[in-house]
Amino acid sequence: MTRVRTRYAPSPTGHLHIGGARTALFSYLLARKHGGDFIVRIEDTDTERNIPGADEKQMAMLKWLGIHWDESVDIGGPYGPYRCMERLDIYNRYVDKLLAEGKAYLSYSTPEEREREREEQIARGEKPKYSGWDRDLTPEQRAKFEAEGRVPSVRFRVPEGKTIVIEDAIRGTVKFESDEIGDFVIRRPDGRPTYNFAVVVDDALMKITHVLRGEEHLSNTPKQILIYEALGFEIPTFGHIPLILNSEGKKMSKRDETIIQFIDQYREQGYLPEAIVNFIALLGWSPEGEEEIFSMSELIDRFSLERVSKAPAIFDTGKLKWMNGQYIKKAPLERIVSLALPHLRKAGRIEENLSPERMEWVTRLVALYQEQLEYAAQIVELTELFFRSDVRYEEEAKAVLSEEHVPMVLSAVAEKWAGMTSFAPDDIKDMFKQVQKETGYKGKQLFMPVRAAATGVVHGPDLRETLSLLGRDTVLRRIRSCVDNIGDFRGK
Ligand code: GLU
Numbered sequence: 001m002t003r004v005r006t007r008y009a010p011s012p013t014g015h016l017h018i019g020g021a022r023t024a025l026f027s028y029l030l031a032r033k034h035g036g037d038f039i040v041r042i043e044d045t046d047t048e049r050n051i052p053g054a055d056e057k058q059m060a061m062l063k064w065l066g067i068h069w070d071e072s073v074d075i076g077g078p079y080g081p082y083r084c085m086e087r088l089d090i091y092n093r094y095v096d097k098l099l100a101e102g103k104a105y106l107s108y109s110t111p112e113e114r115e116r117e118r119e120e121q122i123a124r125g126e127k128p129k130y131s132g133w134d135r136d137l138t139p140e141q142r143a144k145f146e147a148e149g150r151v152p153s154v155r156f157r158v159p160e161g162k163t164i165v166i167e168d169a170i171r172g173t174v175k176f177e178s179d180e181i182g183d184f185v186i187r188r189p190d191g192r193p194t195y196n197f198a199v200v201v202d203d204a205l206m207k208i209t210h211v212l213r214g215e216e217h218l219s220n221t222p223k224q225i226l227i228y229e230a231l232g233f234e235i236p237t238f239g240h241i242p243l244i245l246n247s248e249g250k251k252m253s254k255r256d257e258t259i260i261q262f263i264d265q266y267r268e269q270g271y272l273p274e275a276i277v278n279f280i281a282l283l284g285w286s287p288e289g290e291e292e293i294f295s296m297s298e299l300i301d302r303f304s305l306e307r308v309s310k311a312p313a314i315f316d317t318g319k320l321k322w323m324n325g326q327y328i329k330k331a332p333l334e335r336i337v338s339l340a341l342p343h344l345r346k347a348g349r350i351e352e353n354l355s356p357e358r359m360e361w362v363t364r365l366v367a368l369y370q371e372q373l374e375y376a377a378q379i380v381e382l383t384e385l386f387f388r389s390d391v392r393y394e395e396e397a398k399a400v401l402s403e404e405h406v407p408m409v410l411s412a413v414a415e416k417w418a419g420m421t422s423f424a425p426d427d428i429k430d431m432f433k434q435v436q437k438e439t440g441y442k443g444k445q446l447f448m449p450v451r452a453a454a455t456g457v458v459h460g461p462d463l464r465e466t467l468s469l470l471g472r473d474t475v476l477r478r479i480r481s482c483v484d485n486i487g488d489f490r491g492k
Contacts, residue, residue, distance in 0.1 A: 002209055003035075003036050003037065004030065004031055004034035004035070004036030004209050005031065005036055005037045005038075005039065005208050005210075006027035006028070006031040006036065006038055006209070006210045006211075006212060007027060007038070007039040007040065007041050007203070007206065007208050007211075008020070008023055008024035008027050008028070008038070008039075008040050008069075009040075009042075009043045009199065009202070010040070010042065010043065010055070011042075011043045011044065011049065012042055012044050012050050012051060012055035012058065013046065013050060013054060014051060014054060014254075014262075015054070015057065015058070015262040015265075016058040016061040016062065016262060016263040016264065017254065017261055017262055017263075018244065018259075018261050018262070018280065018315070019214055019244055020058070021062070021065060021067075021263050021280055022241065022280045022283055022284070023213055023214060023241060024040075024067050025065070025277060025281060026212050026239075026241060026303070026308070027212045028067045028068075028069075029299055029300055030303060032300040033300050033301070033303050033304075036209070038068075038069050038070055039071045039077070039079075039082070039206060039208070040062070040069040040071075040072040040073070040082070041072070041082045041083075041084070041202060042055045042072075042082060042083045042084065043084050043195065043198065043199070044083055044084055044085050045085060045193055045194070045195065045198055046195070055083075057264070059072070059073075061264055064263070064267060064273050065263065065273045065277050066273055066274070066277060067277075071206075079205060079206040079207065084193070084202065085192075087198070087201075087202070090205070091193040091198055091201055092191075094197075094201050094231055095154050095186060095193070095197075097231065098154075098156070098230060098231070099154065103156070104154050104155060104156050104157060104186060104230075105134070105135055105136070105154070105155055105157060106137075106142065106153075107134050107152055107153050107154065107155040107183070107185070108134055108137070108145040108150045109130075117131055117133075129181065129182030130155070130182030130184065131182070132157070132182065132183045135155075151190075152189060153185045153187060153188055153189045154185065154186050154187040155183040155184060155185055155186065156183055156186050156223070156226065156230070158178050158181050158182065159226070160178065161179060162177075162179075162226075163175055163176070163177055163178070164177070164178060164225050166218075166221050166222070166225065167238075168218075168238050168239060169210070169237050169238065169239040169305040169306075170239045170240055170242075170305060170308045170309075170310060171215075171218070171240055171310050174218065174221075176221075178222070178226065181222060181226075184196065184223055195220070196223045196224055197227060199220075200224050200228055200231070200233065201231075203236060204231070204234070208236050209236050209237060210236060210238075210305075211236050211237070211238050212238075212239045212240075213239075213240065213241065214240070214243070215241060215242055217240065218240045221238055221240070239305050239308065241284055242284045242308075242309055242311060242312045243312040244283055244284075244313050244315050245313065245314050245315065246259055246315055247314065247315065247316060249314070252315060259315055260317075263276065266375075268377075269376070269377045270339045270340065270343060270375045270377045270379075271324050271375050271376075272327045272328065272331065272339075274295065274327055275323050275326070275327040275328075276320075276324075278293060278294050278299075278323055278327075279319070279323050279324075281294065281299050281303075283313040283315065284308055284312075285303065285307055285309070286307055286309065287302045287307065288302075288307070292323070293323070293326060321374040322374070324374055325372075325373065325374040325375075328370060329371055333366065333367050334363075336366055336373065336376065337366045339376035340362075340373075340376045340379040341362070343376055343377045343379055344362065344380060347380040349380065349383070349387050361469065364465065365386060365469055368461045368462065368465050368466065368469065369382050369461060372461065385455050385456060386469060386470060391453075391454075391455070391456040391478055392456050393452070393456045393489070394456060394457050396452075397452035397455075397456050397458050398452075398488075399489075400448045400452040401449060401452050401482055401489040402486075402489040402490040403449070405439075405445065406482075406486065407483050408439060408441075409435065409439055409445070409446055409449050410449055410453055410479050410482055410483050411483055412435045412438055412439050413432075413435050413450055413479055414476060414480050414483065416434055416435055417472070417475060417476050417479065420472070423468050423471060424468060425462075425464035425465050425468050428464040428468055429464055432446060432464075447463055450463070450467070450479070451463050451466075452482075453478055453479045454466070454470060454474075454475050454478050454479060
């Protein structure tokens with residue numbers, strides 16, 4: 001059997017997008033599943049749109065996600081170079097071949113001529129396409145254009161009356177008519193190949209067996225198949241992955257602000273790469289069964305193109321957060337702490353250099369919220385009550401604090417608290433026991449007022465640990481202040 005070889009071919013025009021990451025992931029999974037190779041090729045022929053360094057950044061993000069390549073610009077490989085702009089002589093060889101065989105021609109039309117032709121076609125009610133008027137110029141006509149200073153592009157001579165059939169591994173059979181396709185440029189006047197040409201030469205020479213990419217490329221595929229045929233290359237298996245829609249069912253545009261779309265942004269927010277990979281894998285692909293949490297190796301095991309859907313995938317941010325939360329819960333605490341620290345620092349909550357005691361405190365604080373955390377940046381908002389000097393009492397807390405027995409319970413707690421010297425959760429437990437004995441209040445009637453007074457809210461993580469982390473002075477001040485101002489909560 002032929003060795004499976006897949007590739008991801010980003011253009012270095014921006015950050016790694018969710019859609020691109022998904023194409024890379026599916027290609028990677030397919031290659032790994034079959035013990036094949038995964039290649040990253042940089043398609044940088046659209047030079048006006050290239051952003052310096054974008055390729056390295058995208059590749060760093062792929063690595064972060066755990067998507068590793070076997071051949072690329074950084075490590076080389078037997079079919080390099082892997083950067084298109086370094087392959088110009090290779091493309092030229094194939095352009096020359098097509099020219100020599102009459103399958104392509106030098107085209108001298110100017111943008112103005114093409115625009116005029118387009119307008120005329122539209123005026124006649126026709127679908128605009130390049131007419132190919134300069135397909136068969138005489139040497140004299142060519143010389144005349146050259147003398148005028150026109151620099152030709154090379155156009156592919158699209159065969160007439162041909163049905164192009166794509167057996168797409170995801171979409172099934174898709175047909176296109178060659179008569180709908182005008183002769184298209186394969187080499188620009190400045191010598192750069194167009195995408196549709198370079199991609200064929202590259203995929204063929206790099207022995208790519210499966211071309212997976214976004215559905216938006218489906219309409220390019222018939223042109224590419226024509227080039228494969230013209231050059232006598234073997235046609236790979238194509239798989240066009242469905243679009244990603246936002247929660248409103250609209251095609252996700254790169255400007256859509258309701259969704260974070262770039263992988264680096266997720267990393268900055270403190271998402272875990274395993275969770276992103278898991279989530280992205282399920283954008284258009286689904287395994288058998290109900291299970292949803294998969295490691296990379298499980299994905300490799302289960303992935304198949306048959307189970308990639310034709311229907312668009314919906315990007316559900318809530319589900320991504322949930323999934324990330326699942327991974328955070330299971331991750332070692334130190335890992336979550338190291339993700340949380342930069343966010344706490346940036347928010348000015350903690351110092352740049354932490355003493356061992358302070359580090360221990362922060363670690364306990366993060367541990368307290370590990371269950372609840374959906375992504376690391378959330379730690380700032382979740383732990384706000386530990387860093388404010390005043391407390392904001394939510395309505396439910398006010399209701400609790402307005403109950404009759406509250407001043408008595410809080411006063412007893414304050415008195416005991418003031419006499420304590422150690423504030424470990426166990427010491428706090430003992431204190432509660434004593435207060436219970438003295439006042440006769442226990443359970444909710446005892447804990448709720450204390451939680452409400454010390455934190456301003458009625459729900460939260462473990463109370464003893466919370467109080468322990470708030471520390472002696474803060475708890476005492478907050479409880480006393482509630483006792484002193486109890487009227488505020490009773491609406492008096
Ligand atoms: N450079 C193209 C893109 O970024 C790749 C398309 C393909 O995979 O053929 O969309």
